[in-house]
Amino acid sequence: MIKYLAVIVSVVGLGMIFLPIVTGFHEAEQLSPLAAQYVEGSINDLETQNVVTSVIVTYRGLDTLGEVTVLFLATVGVGLLLKDGVKNRLTMPFSEMLETTSSVLVAMIMVLGIYIFTHGHLTPGGGFQGGVVIASGFLLLLLTSSETKINHLTLHLVESLSGAAYVGIGVAGIVLTIGFLSPEVLPLGEFGRLLSAGAIPVIYSLIGLKVGSELTSILVTMGGE
Amino acid sequence: MIPVIVIVLGIVMLGAAFAAIYFKSLLASIISAGVISLFASVLYLILGSPDVAMTEATIGSGLTTVVFLFALYRVRKGNLDD
Numbered sequence: 001m002i003k004y005l006a007v008i009v010s011v012v013g014l015g016m017i018f019l020p021i022v023t024g025f026h027e028a029e030q031l032s033p034l035a036a037q038y039v040e041g042s043i044n045d046l047e048t049q050n051v052v053t054s055v056i057v058t059y060r061g062l063d064t065l066g067e068v069t070v071l072f073l074a075t076v077g078v079g080l081l082l083k084d085g086v087k088n089r090l091t092m093p094f095s096e097m098l099e100t101t102s103s104v105l106v107a108m109i110m111v112l113g114i115y116i117f118t119h120g121h122l123t124p125g126g127g128f129q130g131g132v133v134i135a136s137g138f139l140l141l142l143l144t145s146s147e148t149k150i151n152h153l154t155l156h157l158v159e160s161l162s163g164a165a166y167v168g169i170g171v172a173g174i175v176l177t178i179g180f181l182s183p184e185v186l187p188l189g190e191f192g193r194l195l196s197a198g199a200i201p202v203i204y205s206l207i208g209l210k211v212g213s214e215l216t217s218i219l220v221t222m223g224g225e
Numbered sequence: 226m227i228p229v230i231v232i233v234l235g236i237v238m239l240g241a242a243f244a245a246i247y248f249k250s251l252l253a254s255i256i257s258a259g260v261i262s263l264f265a266s267v268l269y270l271i272l273g274s275p276d277v278a279m280t281e282a283t284i285g286s287g288l289t290t291v292v293f294l295f296a297l298y299r300v301r302k303g304n305l306d307d
Contacts, residue, residue, distance in 0.1 A: 029235070050276075052274075052276045053276075096299065097300040116279075122273035124276045124278075124279060125275075126276070128280060128284070129279040129280055131284055132280075132283040132284050132287065135288065136287055136288065136291075139291060215288060219291070219292075219295070222292060222296065223295055
C-alpha cells in the first residue's frame, strides 16, 4: 500500500515539476539569437547547405571529437572483454535464395552508406548514420554467408588511419592559425556542390569510415561464439 | 492531422515500452524496445528533423537491437527461443 502511495506521490510530483513547461508553451515565432547566428554563418560563411552538419562538425566540432573517442573506447572495451573465442559464428540456416539476394543487397547498402556520409553537408545524414548503414551491410554479410571472412587488421587500419586523419585536419587548422577543426583549411567552394564547405565532407567521410569499421568490429566480436 | 498522428505514435510507443517491461520472454522485450526506436524515428521525421530520425532508425532500432540479441545469445549459450 505504502509502495503504491509513494509511486503515485512521486509521479504527481514529477508532473508538477513539468507543468510550467506545458502551460507556458508557445510556438517560437523566430529563431533564438544563437540559432540565427548558426543558420546565417552556416550558409554565408561556411557554404554548407545542411545546417545540422555545420553545427555538428564545425560549431560543436570538439563535442563530435569527444563522441568519436567515446565510441572508440567502447569498441576497445568490447574487443578486450570478448577477445578470446571468436571461432564459430552465429549464422542462419543457409538457402541459396537468401545467399544470392543478400549478396546483391549488400552492395546496394554499402553504396547507400557511402552516399549518406559523402553528402552529409548537402542532405540529411552524415558520418554516424552512414557508418551504421555500412556496419549493417557487413552484418547482413556475416549472418547470411558462412564464407565471409572479415580481416581484423584491415578494420583496425581503416579505423586508426581515419581517426588520425580527423585529428590531423583539426591540428592543421591550428597550424594555419584558423582554429582547431575549422573547415576552412580547404577551399570553401561553391554553395550546394559536392566539393564544397571546405573540410566538412572530408571530416564526415573520415568519421563515417571510422564509425563503420568500429561497429563492424563490435559485430564481428559479439557475433562469434 | 499531424497532432493525431503524433498522439497515435506516442500511444504505440508507450504500449511498446510497457510490453518490453511485462513480456516474459527476453527476446520479445528486445524486439519491442526496437519498436519504440522505430516509431520514435517516424515521430522525429514528422517533427521535421530527418537527421535525428536517420540516427534513431539506424542506431536505435537497427544496431542496438542486434547487439542486444548477440549479447542474449552469448549469455544463453545459443538458447535463443525463450
